[in-house]
Amino acid sequence: xxxxxxxxxxxxxxxxxxxxxxxGGEEPGGEEHVELFTTPATKMGAxxxxxxxxxxxxxxxxxxxxxVFLAPISVSAALTQLSMGGSExxxxxxxxxxxxxxxxxxxxxxxxxxxxxxxxxxxxxLSTAARIYMARRRLKQDFFALVEQQYGVRPKxxxxxxxxxxxINDWVSRETGGKVQRLxxxxxxxxxxxxxxxxxxxxxxxxxxxxxxxxMENFQVDGGAPVRIPMMQQDNYPVKMGVDSDLSCxxxxxxxxxxxxxxxxxxxxxxxxTTLLEESxxxxxxxxxxxxxxxxxVSLSLPTLRLSYSTDLLPLLSDLGLSEWLANTDLEKISNxxxxxxxxxxxxxxxxxxxxxxxxxxxxxxxxxxxVDRPFLYLIRDEASGALLFIGRVVNPKDLTI
Numbered sequence: 001x002x003x004x005x006x007x008x009x010x011x012x013x014x015x016x017x018x019x020x021x022x023x024g025g026e027e028p029g030g031e032e033h034v035e036l037f038t039t040p041a042t043k044m045g046a047x048x049x050x051x052x053x054x055x056x057x058x059x060x061x062x063x064x065x066x067x068v069f070l071a072p073i074s075v076s077a078a079l080t081q082l083s084m085g086g087s088e089x090x091x092x093x094x095x096x097x098x099x100x101x102x103x104x105x106x107x108x109x110x111x112x113x114x115x116x117x118x119x120x121x122x123x124x125x126l127s128t129a130a131r132i133y134m135a136r137r138r139l140k141q142d143f144f145a146l147v148e149q150q151y152g153v154r155p156k157x158x159x160x161x162x163x164x165x166x167x168i169n170d171w172v173s174r175e176t177g178g179k180v181q182r183l184x185x186x187x188x189x190x191x192x193x194x195x196x197x198x199x200x201x202x203x204x205x206x207x208x209x210x211x212x213x214x215x216m217e218n219f220q221v222d223g224g225a226p227v228r229i230p231m232m233q234q235d236n237y238p239v240k241m242g243v244d245s246d247l248s249c250x251x252x253x254x255x256x257x258x259x260x261x262x263x264x265x266x267x268x269x270x271x272x273x274t275t276l277l278e279e280s281x282x283x284x285x286x287x288x289x290x291x292x293x294x295x296x297x298v299s300l301s302l303p304t305l306r307l308s309y310s311t312d313l314l315p316l317l318s319d320l321g322l323s324e325w326l327a328n329t330d331l332e333k334i335s336n337x338x339x340x341x342x343x344x345x346x347x348x349x350x351x352x353x354x355x356x357x358x359x360x361x362x363x364x365x366x367x368x369x370x371x372v373d374r375p376f377l378y379l380i381r382d383e384a385s386g387a388l389l390f391i392g393r394v395v396n397p398k399d400l401t402i
Contacts, residue, residue, distance in 0.1 A: 036287045037386065040103075040111045041118070045385035046283035047099040048076045048115070051320075052388040053281040054099075058319035059311070060393055065222070065272040067399055069309040069392040071200030071348045073119065077130035078196040078344070080112060081147050081155070085132075085194075085334035093325040097317070109150050116151075119382045119389060123258040125204030126389055129175035133158050133168065133188065133195045137337045146333075158195075161187050168197055172347070176201040183310065183347045192342020194331065202350045202380060202390050204262075207255040209356030210234040213304060219397055220374040222272040227398040230304040231373075232352070236360040237300035239370065240293035247277055252370050253293050254300070257357060259384045263289065264302075264370075265377040272375050272395045286379070287386055297361065298368040302352075307392075307400040310347035317344065349402060350390060 037046045052072025059068050076098060083094040095101050105111055120126055132147070132155040139157060148154040158164050165184045172183045179201035188195045210232040218226040240253040248269070254262045263286065265277050317326060331339045380390035394400075 036284055040105055040107070041115060041385050043103055043105070044108075044111045044115050045382065045387035046287075047103055048073050048112075049283040049286070049381075049386065049388035050099045051076055051097065052391060053283070054097075054320055055313065055316060056281070056391050057278050058316040059313070060274070060278050061319075062316065065395060067307070067309070067393060067395050067397075069307060069348050069350065069390070070346070071126075071128065071198070071202070071390050072388055073116070074128040074130050074198040074200045075196075075313065075344070075346055077112070077116060077128065077151070078132065078198040080109070081130065081132050081151055081153075082194065082196060082331075082341075084109075084147055084150070085143050085331045087330040087332050090325060090328075090330040090332075093322065097320040097322050097325075113151060115385055115387060118385060119387055121258070123205075124260050124382065124389075125202055125256070125258075127176045127179065127201045129172045129180070129197070129199045131156065131168075131171065131197050133164065133197060134334065134339070135190075135193050137193060137335045137339065139335050140333060143334045158188065160190070164188055172197065172199045175199070176349075179203075180347055180349050183345060188345075189342035191340075193335070193337070193339025194329070194341050195343045195345065196341075197345050199347045200390070201348070203353070204256040204258075204260050204380065206354075206356035207257055208234070208238055208358045208360055210237075210300075210302075210354035211360075213354035217301070218373060219303065220270040221396050222270055222375060224396075227396060229397045231301050232304055232354045233299070233301045234360055235299045236297045236362065236364055238295065238297055238360070239300065240290075241296045241298070241368075241370065242289070242293045247280055249277060250370065251289060251293065252298075252300075253290065254302075256380075259382065260389070261290075261381055261383055263379050263381065264372055266370070266372055267375065270374045274375065274377055274393060277377050278393075281379075281391075283386060283388070286381065286388075290381075290383065296368055297364055298370045301369075301371040301373065303372060303394065303397045304354075305350060305352045305394070305397065305400065306402050307351075308347070308349045308402045309392075310345070313344040313346050314341065317341075348390070350392075351402070 180199045212233040217231045
């Protein structure tokens with residue numbers, strides 16, 4: 001487990017804090033390892049999260065110094081459906097990339113299905129869509145039935161051209177309550193056998209409301225002039241917080257309703273290079289954060305996020321160790337004919353708003369400030385399962401639109 005050194009920030013202004021090393025109290029021989037994930041649900045949550053962090057690192061590396069976003073659990077769902085059509089060897093390759101090889105769960109598909117149901121419960125703010133689309137090549141109907149029985153969505157044979165664009169866009173829109181529109185803007189590759197589609201919409205609600213929103217304030221941009229963006233602000237806002245001297249950042253956990261929270265990783269400097277932060281992210285590290293960050297009340301300023309982001313993730317799969325599988329997908333349970341993977345289309349939409357159930361404690365005075373006014377990373381996490389729901393890097397919020 002990555003050991004993170006936190007500086008207690010009570011009683012001092014956060015902007016004046018200097019990171020310090022914690023040198024005391026550890027027994028010779030190191031700390032005893034504690035198993036953080038002990039149930040099938042939390043182990044599955046950790047696996048889907050670690051896949052998500054790996055995928056995010058690959059995307060962030062290829063799209064350097066830009067805004068990037070993912071809803072990894074929907075990608076996991078699509079690729080897991082696809083794994084059901086592969087040979088035993090092909091399935092092992094996919095399971096390793098999806099991090100399922102660590103689970104030793106004979107009920108893996110049931111566990112994932114239950115996790116998907118739990119994170120999409122009303123009130124959590126997440127809706128997702130995941131489906132396989134295939135060219136008409138003597139397809140085996142048993143595969144269609146198997147996926148539909150397990151995950152409640154039936155793979156679909158492509159019709160060709162713009163008919164597919166409309167069908168896929170309409171289906172994704174229905175699955176996300178009309179929030180994710182136009183996932184595709186052109187037909188899928190005609191020479192491919194299989195394509196996956198995944199999408200997600202997130203608009204969670206804060207546990208504690210923001211009193212001020214919409215005020216235009218400066219956001220510092222690496223190598224450029226500040227941009228004016230709408231911000232949400234609230235004094236005496238309850239968070240959990242810590243300073244990580246190794247990563248040169250301050251981390252805040254902001255509670256949302258229905259056991260969901262946002263983690264914000266704010267670098268000390270104005271920089272779009274967040275590679276060190278990205279490399280640190282694992283399910284174990286974030287679980288450790290949730291247990292070791294310290295409660296505080298702060299003057300919190302947060303950008304109002306309204307974003308849409310889409311990409312084809314197919315080029316990233318080789319970065320996850322799937323080069324051999326991509327060369328020979330061996331989808332023998334889908335068709336006896338050779339089928340290649342043509343695209344892994346993914347689109348996300350996210351919104352934040354100031355509303356919340358609780359009002360901040362007006363009786364206590366705020367001595368700390370947490371102002372997210374420069375490039376940052378954030379993630380949305382389901383606390384019950386530990387599953388990563390959404391992750392993003394914001395370099396310039398002025399570029400974000402829906």
